Amino acid sequence: MMTMRYRGRACLSLMFAMMLGAGAPALAAELKVVSWGGALQEAQAKVFFDGFSKETGTKVTQDSWSGELAKLRAMVDSGNVVWDVVDMDPQTAAAACEQGLLERIGDDAAFKNAGLVDGALTDCAVGTSTYATILAFQKDAFPTAPASVVDIFDTKAFPGKRAFRKSPVDTLEIALLADGVAPGEIYKTLETQEGIDRAFKKLDTIKADIVWWEAGAQPSQLLKSGEVKMAVAWNGRIADANAKENADLGIAWKNQIRGFDMWVIPVGTKNAALAKDFVSYTIKPEVNAELSKFIAYGPTVEAASALVDKALLDSLPSAPSNSDGALAQDGGFWGANGDALNARFASWVAQ
Amino acid sequence: MSEIVAGKRQMRMKTAQADKAALDRGTVVRGCAVGAARGERMQAMRSALPALPLLVFLSCFLVLPLIFIFHTAISDREIADNLPETVAALQDWNGDGTPPPEVYAIFLGEIGKANERATLRQLGRRMGYQLDRGMNLIQKTGGVARSRAATDAAAARTALTDIDPAYAAPGIWTIVKQHGSPYSTFYLGWAAGFQTKLDKDGRPSMETGYDFRLFYLRTILISLAVTALTLVVGYPLAYVIATSRGWVGGLMLFCILLPFWTSLLVRTMSWIVVLQTNGVLNGVLTGIGAVTEPVTWLYTRTATILVMFQIQLPFTVLPMLGVMRAIPPSHVRAARSLGAGPIRAHFNVYFPQAVPGIAAGGLLTFVLCLGFYLTPALVGGASDQMISYFIARFTNEELNWGLASALSTLLVVGAGVCALPFARLISRHSSERK
Numbered sequence: 001m002m003t004m005r006y007r008g009r010a011c012l013s014l015m016f017a018m019m020l021g022a023g024a025p026a027l028a029a030e031l032k033v034v035s036w037g038g039a040l041q042e043a044q045a046k047v048f049f050d051g052f053s054k055e056t057g058t059k060v061t062q063d064s065w066s067g068e069l070a071k072l073r074a075m076v077d078s079g080n081v082v083w084d085v086v087d088m089d090p091q092t093a094a095a096a097c098e099q100g101l102l103e104r105i106g107d108d109a110a111f112k113n114a115g116l117v118d119g120a121l122t123d124c125a126v127g128t129s130t131y132a133t134i135l136a137f138q139k140d141a142f143p144t145a146p147a148s149v150v151d152i153f154d155t156k157a158f159p160g161k162r163a164f165r166k167s168p169v170d171t172l173e174i175a176l177l178a179d180g181v182a183p184g185e186i187y188k189t190l191e192t193q194e195g196i197d198r199a200f201k202k203l204d205t206i207k208a209d210i211v212w213w214e215a216g217a218q219p220s221q222l223l224k225s226g227e228v229k230m231a232v233a234w235n236g237r238i239a240d241a242n243a244k245e246n247a248d249l250g251i252a253w254k255n256q257i258r259g260f261d262m263w264v265i266p267v268g269t270k271n272a273a274l275a276k277d278f279v280s281y282t283i284k285p286e287v288n289a290e291l292s293k294f295i296a297y298g299p300t301v302e303a304a305s306a307l308v309d310k311a312l313l314d315s316l317p318s319a320p321s322n323s324d325g326a327l328a329q330d331g332g333f334w335g336a337n338g339d340a341l342n343a344r345f346a347s348w349v350a351q
Numbered sequence: 352m353s354e355i356v357a358g359k360r361q362m363r364m365k366t367a368q369a370d371k372a373a374l375d376r377g378t379v380v381r382g383c384a385v386g387a388a389r390g391e392r393m394q395a396m397r398s399a400l401p402a403l404p405l406l407v408f409l410s411c412f413l414v415l416p417l418i419f420i421f422h423t424a425i426s427d428r429e430i431a432d433n434l435p436e437t438v439a440a441l442q443d444w445n446g447d448g449t450p451p452p453e454v455y456a457i458f459l460g461e462i463g464k465a466n467e468r469a470t471l472r473q474l475g476r477r478m479g480y481q482l483d484r485g486m487n488l489i490q491k492t493g494g495v496a497r498s499r500a501a502t503d504a505a506a507a508r509t510a511l512t513d514i515d516p517a518y519a520a521p522g523i524w525t526i527v528k529q530h531g532s533p534y535s536t537f538y539l540g541w542a543a544g545f546q547t548k549l550d551k552d553g554r555p556s557m558e559t560g561y562d563f564r565l566f567y568l569r570t571i572l573i574s575l576a577v578t579a580l581t582l583v584v585g586y587p588l589a590y591v592i593a594t595s596r597g598w599v600g601g602l603m604l605f606c607i608l609l610p611f612w613t614s615l616l617v618r619t620m621s622w623i624v625v626l627q628t629n630g631v632l633n634g635v636l637t638g639i640g641a642v643t644e645p646v647t648w649l650y651t652r653t654a655t656i657l658v659m660f661q662i663q664l665p666f667t668v669l670p671m672l673g674v675m676r677a678i679p680p681s682h683v684r685a686a687r688s689l690g691a692g693p694i695r696a697h698f699n700v701y702f703p704q705a706v707p708g709i710a711a712g713g714l715l716t717f718v719l720c721l722g723f724y725l726t727p728a729l730v731g732g733a734s735d736q737m738i739s740y741f742i743a744r745f746t747n748e749e750l751n752w753g754l755a756s757a758l759s760t761l762l763v764v765g766a767g768v769c770a771l772p773f774a775r776l777i778s779r780h781s782s783e784r785k
Contacts, residue, residue: 070750098490099472161647166733193557211650212733226629227649339479339486340558346744347561349733 030059031274035087037064038217039240040261043294044087048128048282051290055281058274066215067092067167069101072266076101081268084275088125088264091169094335096264097124103265103272110276114283120300122331125262127300128282129291132256132317132326133170136238137230138223139250148254148325150178152230153206163222163231166212168345169334170257173327174232175199177255183327190333196341200348212349223249239296239315253322259329260300292316417763423756424542427535429477430527433465434458438531441524450524452504458527459507462489463496480751481526481537483550483558488515488523517551525553542757561741563758567765570737573652573727574720577659578713581667584660585712586705589668593675604672607665615662619729622658623649626730655731659723666719667712674708674780707780714773718766738762 033049035041041064049060063083065071069092075081088096096102102124105111111126120127135149142158152162152174164171173186179202181189189195203210211228213219219233220241235256241247263282265275281287288299289307298316299305305318313319317326334341430438437458444450465471471493479486491514511518526549530537541547544564548556588607592600610618625631626648633645648654678701686696724739738758745755 068748070748073750100469210733225627227627336487340484343560343749344558347559350736350741351562351565351734 029057029271029274030061031084031271031278032061032063032082033085033087033278034063034065034083036066036216036261038215039237039244039295040087040216040234040297043236043291043297046294047287047290048278051287052278052281056277058278060278069096072096072101073099076267079268081266081270083266084269084271085278086264086266087128087261089169090119090122090125090127090260090262090329090331091334091338093122093125093262093264094331095338097122098335101267103267105265105276105279108276110280111283114280115285115302116283117300117302119328119331120260120262122262125264126279126283127260127262128279128288129261129297130258130300130317131261131297132235132253132258132322133165133174133232134235134238134256135230135252136219136223136233136249137252138226139248141229145250146230146252148252149174149232149257150255151252152232153178153202155206155209158230160229161209161211161227162206163211163213163219163228163233165232166214166349168341169338170232170329171203171345172196172199172341173257173329174255175202177325177327178202183255183325186327187330187333190337196344200344203348220245220247220249223247235315235317236295236297253324255325255327256317256322257327257329258317261297420756420759420763423752424538424760425534425536426753427477427530427537428533429470429474430530431533433470433474434461434527435531437461437527441528441531444524444528446521446525446528449519449521452508454524455511455518456504456507459492459496459511462492466493466496476751478523478526480541480754481548482517482523483548483556484517485523488517491515520551520553522549522551522553525549538753538757539760541754542761563738563741566736566738566741567761569735570721570739573656573659573735573737574717574723576656577663577720578667578717580656580660581663581716582709582713585664585667585671586709588664589671589675589708592668593672593678594680607668610661611665615725618662619658619726622654622661622730626654626657649730650732650735652731652735655727655735658726658730659720662726663716663720667716670711670715671705671708674711675705678704707777710773711777714770714777718770721762721766 031052033044035044041062045062049062052058053060065086067089072083072086075083093102097104104124105126106121106123111121116127117130133149135146135152137146137158139145141160144157146152146154146158151158152164172190176186176189176195176199177183179198190199211222213222213231216234216237219231220238222228223231224241224245224247235251238247238249238251242249263279265272265279269275283301285299285301285303285307288301289304291297292299292308292312296312296315296317298318299308308316314321316322437454440454440457441450444454462471465474471489475486475489475493478489482488492511495510495514508518517523537547541560542563544562546555548558548560550556588603592603594600595603623630627633628645628647628649630648632648633642636642637645682700682704683696686700687693691699721737722739723737724743727735727737728740739762742755742758742762745751745758
């Protein structure tokens with residue numbers, strides 16, 4: 001008799017649990033967003049991920065990467081895509097697009113009519129913020145501070161170790177700028193074999209003094225620990241180190257190389273519609289302008305420029321005072337030539 | 352009379368019984384001999400039974416992966432899978448100039464099919480490994496083949512040469528003709544440092560690729576340096592531990608084992624703190640006045656060898672210690688009593704007995720050093736990277752598994768060849784000991 005009662009109760013609780021279990025998946029949709037880690041991702045989390053979560057009730061999980069396209073390639077090739085939205089630079093996005101790894105969202109009406117600045121919308125990618133590659137340096141290391149990014153090649157005035165990103169992107173452009181090529185001619189020169197050889201020859205002159213970094217947070221770390229005296233770095237990370245870690249690093253803006261952080265959606269992801277909603281959310285003018293409060297990166301929506309705090313404007317890459325001799329990254333060039341130049345660069349670094 | 356008959360019958364029965372017993376005994380003895388041999392074999396098999404899990408484990412996690420890696424190193428399927436008809440049509444071409452126009456039509460058709468099957472990207476990558484700008488070439492052609500179905504041969508030839516003049520040169524056709532089989536030594540040749548890239552005319556490319564011979568040489572030299580260092584420092588250390596009687600030996604053994612119990616990553620990162628420009632070592636040196644400016648220790652060959660030495664020291668010392676502990680101290684005492692000085696006694700009596708331990712420790716360290724990846728990546732400079740760094744790079748970043756497998760195969764074969772004479776020396780020693 002007691003067993004029968006227990007059995008009845010057990011049946012009831014089992015049914016209850018099954019109903020709960022069946023209902024649970026319908027509650028929270030999940031979106032996986034991948035970015036570059038560090039200060040950038042923290043800022044994006046505060047503005048984009050939390051904001052989108054609050055607005056739509058979607059659970060946003062994060063992951064980070066450092067631009068290893070091969071990981072994405074492996075996912076798409078095997079059909080097991082776990083990343084829904086990825087933050088890419090224009091050249092990686094162009095290369096991945098050409099290789100058929102990304103959804104072609106450039107033709108979506110929603111993005112075409114969002115009022116994005118020039119170059120922020122490509123075949124497969126939507127720009128979300130603008131950043132600049134600049135020269136960061138220890139303020140007390142030199143009697144006269146370096147004024148331009150190309151000063152990193154001047155070992156007489158600025159002796160000691162210097163840090164570069166372990167990638168041909170931006171590195172080859174800076175080498176050619178230092179060798180006297182005008183910003184408008186850089187990519188035309190790099191299309192020729194002589195131009196590429198010229199860039200590598202220029203880099204050979206300082207190769208012994210170079211320390212290579214791979215993650216965005218490393219340049220400020222190397223500068224603070226005194227390992228290097230100057231470093232090519234992303235401006236937002238340096239500004240963040242100055243603000244939060246009292247790093248007291250100087251920034252040379254002249255000849256900055258401007259790029260975009262762009263959202264892409266890998267082919268084969270199960271949440272493509274939700275991913276597009278997320279991207280649309282981040283290019284709403286008020287949301288787009290909000291990012292500048294947390295990291296020194298500029299908006300990509302025309303209407304958002306007016307909404308950015310006046311006090312922050314001077315620290316952004318787009319400020320007129322920072323734009324002397326600026327060069328905009330050419331995503332198309334890198335998309336077509338990235339593979340070959342990456343291989344050549346990697347073998348040059350290793351020798 | 353009947354008693355005699357009965358008695359004779361009894362005797363005959365007894366003899367017969369005795370004969371039978373003798374016959375049986377002989378059979379038993381012979382049977383024993385045969386049974387004994389079989390029993391020995393059964394005994395041997397049964398005593399090897401506990402090793403069965405180890406054999407299964409080894410075959411699953413060592414032999415099978417090695418077979419897989421070797422298979423990947425010689426696999427070269429992309430051209431054979433995507434362009435079989437083009438390969439067949441090219442067999443009649445003698446290699447000069449350009450192939451006949453029909454080949455172009457077949458090629459365009461197969462590129463179109465590869466595009467539909469979504470295998471064009473792999474084909475493009477494979478072409479890019481061997482031909483200048485090969486990947487761009489295939490990608491561009493795929494784009495055109497999608498939108499245009501060329502019907503006759505001449506139109507196909509014009510279409511292709513319009514896409515890129517490389518189609519009017521022999522380079523790409525030579526490559527396709529030579530790689531029609533799903534297996535080839537292309538990746539092995541590339542890993543061994545042979546020039547494999549061609550320009551559009553079929554001549555060796557001007558592009559300088561990776562210099563794998565240099566990387567292998569660098570790996571071997573660093574491993575030899577670390578092995579020599581650990582042997583020179585480890586031998587006296589092992590000697591002291593083995594022959595000490597008090598707490599000194601125990602303490603030193605503890606000091607050697609203690610780093611063993613911390614993670615490899617933690618050990619390497621703590622060296623970064625010591626060796627960096629404003630780190631502990633430079634602080635001490637400038638403090639005692641040995642140098643005026645901080646010395647660069649980090650991201651150099653010195654740092655790599657130093658950190659690898661500290662990590663590998665236990666691996667060298669422990670085998671040496673095991674062998675040294677088994678050397679009877681009476682031998683050296685006997686040599687001394689016969690008139691030899693302490694150094695001569697040591698080198699003539701003690702050292703030869705310790706040689707197998709030295710060989711074991713040195714071999715272990717050398718082979719482990721060949722595969723080092725983490726330490727040079729963290730404390731070494733860009734020109735201190737060992738071969739495992741490149742194997743990891745081709746596996747994870749460039750997704751060139753054929754080349755990564757070829758590099759691994761050469762490394763395993765090379766390490767095996769180096770290890771063989773030492774392994775024989777060590778096994779001879781252990782069998783003598785029995």
